[in-house]
Amino acid sequence: MKVLLSRRETVKLLILAELMRNPECNQRDIARKLSITPQAVSEHFKELVSEELINVVHKGYYVVTEKGKEWLNRNLFDLHMFTEDLISKIYSSSVLALAREDIEEGDTVEYWFEDGFVYVRKSETGNGVATGDAEEGEEVLVKPTGAFTPPQKGEVVIFKVPMVERGGSKAADVEQLEKLIMGKRRHVVVAMGLEALVTCRKAGVEPIFFGAKNVCIEASHHGSGVIAVVTESVMEDLVRTLIEEGISFDIVDGSKQKD
Missing domain, CATH: 3.40.1010.10 (Tetrapyrrole methylase, N-terminal domain)
Incomplete structure (x- = not known):
């Protein structure tokens, strides 16, 4: 997990990712986005050019090369595998949710994201089991037994x-x-x-x-x-x-x- 162990590698990934997401951005835009000085960004760009991960389009503007895309893809895949494993371990323990109705310990329940919170209700085909009692509106811990859909960004x-x-x-x-x-x-x-x-x-x-x-x-x-x-x-x-x-x-x- 080299990209997380080295600040230089982390910044490299963030710069390449930003250039892929927004090809029109320049060094100043990226410096502001990453909260680092323009001088520091300039040094990182020099390294990326020397490593043939990006090419200069014109002064201040760059494009990610095929080599850069391969580097980005490889490291993003490593990050994906790392986060998938971590998330599965987090949610294999318990989830704290707000009860939409009275819940009893041992009830099969469904839990989901809505309006920024996790809610839970009784359901025979649910994705969790309540580990305690809760009245409507109270918090309760849920032991996951099935898939959980992450929230979509709110409007x-x-x-x-x-x-x-x-x-x-x-x-x-x-x-x-x-x-x-x-x-x-x-x-x-x-x-x-x-x-x-x-x-x-x-x-x-x-x-x-x-x-x-x-x-x-x-x-x-x-x-x-x-x-x-x-x-x-x-x-x-x-x-x-x-x-x-x-x-x-x-x-x-x-x-x-x-x-």
Whole structure:
């Protein structure tokens, strides 16, 4: 497992993976994505070129060679086998879930991911066995006996709010936001930008404000839907991160329609 034992090899894999996912990215983009200095990235790129894993397209832009693809494929396969073995060992022990109904120890149950949480209910053809009693809404440990489908990334709906120079929350369509939230009651609501926070409060919702972008990303990765109320001045940063994380999103214009 050389790629996990050497920081240099790990960075090499991440750079090649990013070039495969996004051929239009340059050194500066990758430095920002990996949180390392442009100088350090430049040194890594020199090594990759010398090892014939990438070729220069034009200044600052590169393409992965066939040799690079083979290197990436080999190491990703090793990682896949490692993680498959680790995950099977983790889930062969027990899973903590929220009971959708009263559960008794020894019940055959079905457990699944929904809205960012693992839930469990009784089922004759389930994929686990309850190891304790739980009333509806309580937590319970489940011993897996069958396959478990990992969560799909949750949808993100971006509700764009005008900057204060263009009216801010006064120019936002609060009624439209209320309807959006009512129609997606189980979605996490976050706000980015003061205008967005005020708009949420006008809609009768106290959103997650501090650390909102990180919450948005983490919630989606755990399968929870997210409504991100975002001031237009900071929307580009969120959109860029969502694209980098492979999370799909829709943008809703939250401005009041002019008569």
